Amino acid sequence: MAQLTIDNVNRILHDNNGQRINVLEDINFNVESGEFISIIGPSGCGKTTLLRLISGLDTPEQGQVTVDDKLITEPDVSRGYVFQHGSLFPWETIKENISSGLKAVDGHNYDKKLVNQYIELMGLKGFENAYPHQVSGGMAQRAALARSIVLKPELLLLDEPMGALDAFTRADVQDVIQRVWQQTKTTMILVTHDIDEAIYLGTRIIVMTPRPGRIKEIVTNPLEFPRNRTSDEFLQFRREIQDKLNFGVTE
Numbered sequence: 546m547a548q549l550t551i552d553n554v555n556r557i558l559h560d561n562n563g564q565r566i567n568v569l570e571d572i573n574f575n576v577e578s579g580e581f582i583s584i585i586g587p588s589g590c591g592k593t594t595l596l597r598l599i600s601g602l603d604t605p606e607q608g609q610v611t612v613d614d615k616l617i618t619e620p621d622v623s624r625g626y627v628f629q630h631g632s633l634f635p636w637e638t639i640k641e642n643i644s645s646g647l648k649a650v651d652g653h654n655y656d657k658k659l660v661n662q663y664i665e666l667m668g669l670k671g672f673e674n675a676y677p678h679q680v681s682g683g684m685a686q687r688a689a690l691a692r693s694i695v696l697k698p699e700l701l702l703l704d705e706p707m708g709a710l711d712a713f714t715r716a717d718v719q720d721v722i723q724r725v726w727q728q729t730k731t732t733m734i735l736v737t738h739d740i741d742e743a744i745y746l747g748t749r750i751i752v753m754t755p756r757p758g759r760i761k762e763i764v765t766n767p768l769e770f771p772r773n774r775t776s777d778e779f780l781q782f783r784r785e786i787q788d789k790l791n792f793g794v795t796e
């Protein structure tokens with residue numbers, strides 16, 4: 546992928562009473578190949594809707610979403626999607642889950658070496674034959690990530706994949722995602738509520754505001770890799786992002 550372009554996008558939905566909701570208004574940004582974009586904003590500001598538009602699961606009323614000038618109209622294997630609850634198939638083992646997409650695309654001659662490579666990289670060795678209910682939440686999310694990444698997507702969309710994890714497991718999965726991003730150079734877009742997570746992973750951070758869902762600001766992350774969550778620079782940048790989100794300010 547050379548460039549993803551979100552051009553003047555508006556998305557209107559209706560609530561149960563038929564009231565119109567401007568879920569997204571005037572959304573404009575570009576993503577270059579190899580970037581890691583974090584999208585952060587309060588609940589209901591349209592983050593998931595935006596990710597769905599980029600994946601092709603949804604289409605905007607106005608504006609367009611393109612990859613290398615090609616209009617996105619439906620989901621495509623070149624754009625992976627990892628959900629908050631990884632949605633592994635409960636009836637398949639971890640290895641079968643990771644292989645499932647590859648098998649669907651390449652049949653029985655799928656790249657088994659690649660699957661083993663990711664089992665190793667994701668720290669799932671020894672758990673290949675376990676079923677999702679037999680592994681921890683963090684392992685299940687690492688498996689869900691592996692299932693998407695073995696398909697070598699050009700763009701990986703991460704919809705709060707660490708949202709349901711405890712703080713320790715969350716930090717562990719963040720490190721795994723960062724490692725995979727650095728090794729594969731896959732472009733990634735992460736939706737999160739967690740300011741530290743957005744900063745730890747993102748090369749740019751899109752700050753959104755709700756009702757209507759708009760981009761308030763796109764901030765380039767000044768922190769070098771490897772990043773230290775407790776460094777003065779990190780904490781200072783976090784304060785900057787918190788201010789943009791009016792975090793801690795009650796209306």
Ligand SMILES: Nc1ncnc2c1ncn2[C@@H]1O[C@H](COP(=O)(O)OP(=O)(O)OP(=O)(O)O)[C@@H](O)[C@H]1O
Nearest residue numbers: 558559560566568587588589590591592593594595
């Ligand atoms: N299918 C739908 N029909 C009607 N309204 C919807 C639909 N999907 C989302 N919405 C509304 O659109 C708004 C944005 O939803 P969205 O899930 O994109 O926000 P979000 O920022 O991802 O929220 P959260 O952080 O809580 O997951 C919300 O007000 C939601 O109620």
